[in-house]
Structures are given as structure tokens and as C-alpha cells.
Amino acid sequence: MASSSRSAGRRDDLLSAAVRVFARKGYHTCRVSDIADEAGVSHGLVYHYFASKDEVLETIFRENWGPIGEAILQIGGTDDSAAEQLRKVASLVLHAWRRDPETVRVLVREISRSPVLQERIGEFQTAFDALEAMIERGQERGELDAALDPRFATYAMWGMLDEVLTGWVLGRLPGADDDVDRAEATVTAMLRRALGPGVA
């Protein structure tokens, strides 16, 4: 029982092993056998579940960007105020990151590996578009500062969150529980004021 339900998880074991290795060493720098070693299997088995090293990365993109985009879309579809929507998105993303910062690092950093990949991963663009639309609606309703360019504001917001995560993943920022609380407080305060309505 355990073994058959476990074996169904082999593919996921490999994916999460790949995420850890990609986050630590980068896609190009790691070898297929690094992924296998991290998962505790032979490198040949990687090819039982994936056609190539490339497909491993592509799968990580596809399976992770999808849910993020959908969640943002759903939040944007509620009747909440723009401020509350942004708070929810920030909370969603930050908590997703607290749970799994390595995945986020890979999603954000390795997307630039190949233009081909970016075009194939429509899920990625969807998430950004949803966030931008949310900000634009907030501006139209006068709840967010209309003087800000929504596109650049989206990227800037995303960058704030990403850079802190990168600092944690690479061990350059302290990541104990209270450090994470302080980071969240700092970043959410910054976000709220950065995007909020202009000074009256």
C-alpha cells in the first residue's frame, strides 16, 4: 500500500528535487544526475518520467504558474476593495513563498533562460496580466494612485517580493520565524503606501 501510493509520487519527488537543485545551483549549472541524487534515485529514472532535462524545467513552470495565476484572477474577481485585493495577493504570494521559496526562485529566475520557453509558458504571462488588471481597476475606482503606470507598478511590486525571497534562498537575509515576520511587516507596509492613493 505504502509503496504503491508512494511510487505514484516518484514523479513529484523528482520535480521537487529538481526545484531544490535549480534554486541552489541554477538550471545550467546542475546536471541531470544532481537532480537524481537529490531525489535519491538513479539518473536514468529521470528519463522514465521526463523526455529531457528541458522538460523538467518546463513542467515546473507549467504546474506552478497556473495555480498562482488562477488565484490572482479569482481575487481580482471579488467585490473587495482594491486595497484588500492587493493585501490578499501579497498575502497569497508571501505565504506561498514562505512555504516554498525555492520554487518561486526557480519560477522567477529561470524564466529568462530561453525566449522559447517564455512564449510556451502562457501561464506565466497570465499571472502578471491579472495583477496588472487588478491595479488598473483600483486606479479607475480611485482607490489606488492613478499617477502610477500600472505596468511598471506591477513589476516593481513583484520585484520587492522576489528580491526578499532571493535573499532568503541564497542565505543573504536572515530567515528565522521572527525575521520572516519582520520582513512581511516591512514589505506589506511599503506596498500599501507605495501603491495607495496619492497624498490628498
Next chain:
Amino acid sequence: MASSSRSAGRRDDLLSAAVRVFARKGYHTCRVSDIADEAGVSHGLVYHYFASKDEVLETIFRENWGPIGEAILQIGGTDDSAAEQLRKVASLVLHAWRRDPETVRVLVREISRSPVLQERIGEFQTAFDALEAMIERGQERGELDAALDPRFATYAMWGMLDEVLTGWVLGRLPGADDDVDRAEATVTAMLRRALGPGVA
């Protein structure tokens, strides 16, 4: 004389050729002979000036992050208000894209190649430290919100700038002259309010 001043530039010829090739194809995707071809010399000559392909990239990082760190240090040493200092840093970083997009592309895209590399580039850390010191002084003078953790605020600020550059590098954000101006206005406004003194 002309020839001696020209031959003195061979090393720099190779570095700028490497920047162009890295920007076009990426560090991992290009070969040493691509760099040599771009510079119009044999691949062996690369090894006359640099110990390895890695050292070429490391040199590019070192020689470009140095001036950035110095510029931030210098801005932080003026009598300008904290808000003005932050604006100048944002302007410096964002306009680098227009001045030398290929170098920015390499600095942004390849810095995450390997954490090992980042640790070896002291100039990189210097720039971050200078930025953090600037924010701390602003807090001490009551011009910036002392409730924010200066370390995380530094990373968040850097992330805003970096993500916009990344958007340009990857062609996902429009990067013409007026786009850059609008990006600067947006990011500067966000920064001023995100970091500014707390609401009384």
C-alpha cells in the same frame, strides 16, 4: 602610438565582445570561440588575458558593479534629502538601461547563474551595503520611516529596480526613452512613499 593605444585595448575589446555575446546568447549557451569571433581574434587569445571563461564573466561583474557601488556611495555622501538621494539612485540604475542595455542585460541575467559567483564579487555586496547605509541615515534623520527594517527595505527597493530592468531585458516591458521616464517617475513615487516617514 596609435597602434600601442589600440593594442592596449585588446583586453577591453574582448570584454566588450563578451558582453555583446553574453547579452545575445547567454553565458552558458555561448562558446569561448563565440567571444573570440566577436572580437575578431583566435579563441586562444582569450586565455592569454583571462584564466577561464568563468573569469571573463567575473571580470565583467567586478568592473561594472564597482562603479555602481561607488556612485551609490557618492550619492549617499551628499547633503541632499533622503528622498532626493533615493530618486538619484533609482534614476542612475534605470537610465543605465538606456546607456548600455547589453551590459545591464548581462549583469541582471547572469548574476543568478551561480550563488558561488555572487559571493566572489565583493563589489556586488558593496553596492548593497551602500544602499542600506543610505536608508539607515535617512531613518536617523527622521526623513524615512524608522519602523521599517533597513535590511529588508534595501532588498525590496533593489528588487523594484531589478525587476523593471529584467522586464526590459526580457522584452516584456516597453523600453523606449519615454517609457524609461515613466518608469522612473512611477518607481520614484512608489519609493518615496514606501520608505517615507510614517503617517503621523
Next chain:
Amino acid sequence: MASSSRSAGRRDDLLSAAVRVFARKGYHTCRVSDIADEAGVSHGLVYHYFASKDEVLETIFRENWGPIGEAILQIGGTDDSAAEQLRKVASLVLHAWRRDPETVRVLVREISRSPVLQERIGEFQTAFDALEAMIERGQERGELDAALDPRFATYAMWGMLDEVLTGWVLGRLPGADDDVDRAEATVTAMLRRALGPGVA
């Protein structure tokens, strides 16, 4: 079963192929693919079993000097007279040429390739130490001339044997069966008198 015992020999196939190629062309003159060709495999497989070309040579040294040192130790542990022990060592070393001339050729010719290598091969030093201990015990029992410095005597004795092997390896000395017998007789006689008790 046959196949598993055969595949277990791949590493040894490569080692003996390397011995043949090193003996024929010399370590520096041959390429890794020469070894692979001689073994009938691709050159990549060499790196499956050995970390580098250097490690192949190092392994040949280690795995051949080991038995030689053990044999000398064993001879020194018998109740034979010192003269008989010396004769047995000379016979062992000189007959190795007939048994496996290619290995002897490599051991003799390439050992001087680099002092670094010799220091790394502890088995090499072990053989020398065993020989020196044998001579010292002979002196203590009054069977060998105690006036001789045992260290230098060890080197001189080894040199006699090594130079004859070198002569065979380089084709400057005749090496047929009866030549080897004559060499053994000559060297043994020289050794017995050179190291024997001083004239009363």
C-alpha cells in the same frame, strides 16, 4: 553469470589496455582515446571508471607496486639467510620482465614522469622500506656488512635492478630467457659480494 563476470572486468580491461598503450607510446604521447580504442570502447567510458588520465596511470602504479612491496615483505619475513633473501628479491624483480614486460616498461619508464606522482604512491615507498628493513636485519645478524649505510645500500641495490630493467625496456640489453638467467646470476653475485660481510 558469464556476462556479469565479464562486465565486472571492464575496469580491468581499461587498465590493461592502458598498460599496453603506455608501454607502446608512452604516457604523454598517447591520448585518452588511444586507451579507449585499445579496449574497444568509447573514450567517454574511461571517465566512467577513472576521474582523469592521470588517475589511470596512478592506479596502474598503485595496483602493481602493492604486490611488489608485499612480496618483498614476505621474503624478508622468512628464515632464509640474508644472501638468499637478496637473491629472491633480485629474482622476483628481474623475472617480472619476462612475465609482464609491458607493465614493467610502464612502471620503470613513467615513474619518473613527475616527482609529485611518486610522492602520492605510498605503495612505492613501502617497497623501498621493506627492502631497507631486510638489509638492516641482515646487518644485525652479521650476515651483511654493518659498515654500509643501509639507506644508501638500499638505493644502490634498487638501482642495479632498475637499470637492468631499463636496459631491457629500452631495447639496449638482450632480454631473452637465457639473457634473463645470466642477468640474474650476474646481479645476484654482485649483490652478494657488495653487501656481504666485510673482509675479516
Next chain:
Amino acid sequence: MASSSRSAGRRDDLLSAAVRVFARKGYHTCRVSDIADEAGVSHGLVYHYFASKDEVLETIFRENWGPIGEAILQIGGTDDSAAEQLRKVASLVLHAWRRDPETVRVLVREISRSPVLQERIGEFQTAFDALEAMIERGQERGELDAALDPRFATYAMWGMLDEVLTGWVLGRLPGADDDVDRAEATVTAMLRRALGPGVA
């Protein structure tokens, strides 16, 4: 004056630098620039005095084996007893080695590098032949043990001297003045008895 008489010595500076480097690292392991560095000049200058790296080694052989062979020939041509002739040869060689052990190491070890080289260096064979002829005449006159094969005895004698020198060059044998005296005493005593007339 000094400079012109000095500059005539540049070629010899390079040769003796090459001897030191070859002795230390071996011919194949060292680079042309190692020779130049050892001599304190640029590597290009090596090609002003020698046509190739190979020619440097060949020159060392030719210029050093010649005098040795001649000296042995001359000693063999005197009316001295065989024992005295052997003593003189041993003394000549040992003292030559004491003066310049590195040259001897190169002469002996690198001769095996290439069969082509050995055939071209007739001077090398001349020295060995002269030594063998000397031993044969000693046997004919009843002054040396006629039971010994003269060819193998020549090689064995040579090997004794060479191995001690090798120990010194590689730092595996102590080489202070009194060590050298003890080595000479040990080796000459061994030689005298090893080659002397058989026990009556």
C-alpha cells in the same frame, strides 16, 4: 664589456635553466615558458637560440654525454690496473654528479623519452661501450671476476650510481656534505667488492 661577454652566456643560461626544470618536473611536464621563467627571460627568446623544445633537450644530451664518454675512454686507455680504472671512473662520475646532479638526472631519465632521440645521440652509447670495454679488459687480465656478464655488470654499476643521485635530486635521500661522503664510501665499497675477482 660585461654585457657582451654576458650575452654570449645567454644560451648557456637557458641550457642550465632547462636542466634544472627538466630534472624537477620532467621534459613532458614542463613548458617552454617554465624554462624561460627559470632563466629570467621571455619564452620567445628560447626560440632565438634553439629551433624547438626538442632541440633544447637534444643539445643537453649532446654537450654532456660527449665529455663523459671521452673521459671514460681516456681512463680506459691508461696502464692503470682495472681496479684503479674503475675507481677513477666511479670517482669521475660521482664527482661530476656531486657538482651537477640535475644534469645527470636529465641525461639518464629523459634518454628514454624517444627512441629517435637515442639513435641520434651516439655519444650516449659511446660512454656505455667504453665502460663495458674497460670491464672486459679487466676480466681478461684476471683483475675482475670473469664470471660476471660484462654487459649486465656495466648496467648494474651505472644503476647504483644513478639511483643514489636520483634520491638526492628528488629529496628522498639526505644530501648534506657528510651524507654525500657516506654515500660515496658505501657505493665505492660496494662497487669494489661487487666487481672484484671472485673469492679464491
Next chain:
DNA sequence: GATGAATGAGATTTCATTCAT
């Protein structure tokens, strides 16, 4: 005489991928 930039043939090494077991 002297330098060292420049070349390029050729070597070692890496590693994604295949496939027999």
C-alpha cells in the same frame, strides 16, 4: 637581442541521453 601578443592544432573533459538488463 629581446619581448610578449597572437595563433591554432590537438588534447582532455563534461554530460545529456540511450538502452540492455
Next chain:
DNA sequence: AATGAATGAAATCTCATTCAT
């Protein structure tokens, strides 16, 4: 499902040699 031996294309790197200055 799982292993790991085996392949080979393609990359990095070395270094003897040339030659303009």
C-alpha cells in the same frame, strides 16, 4: 520501475611556435 554502463557530440583549455615591434 529502476539501474548504471555506455556513447559521442561538443565544449573548455593547453601550449609549442610564430612574428611584429
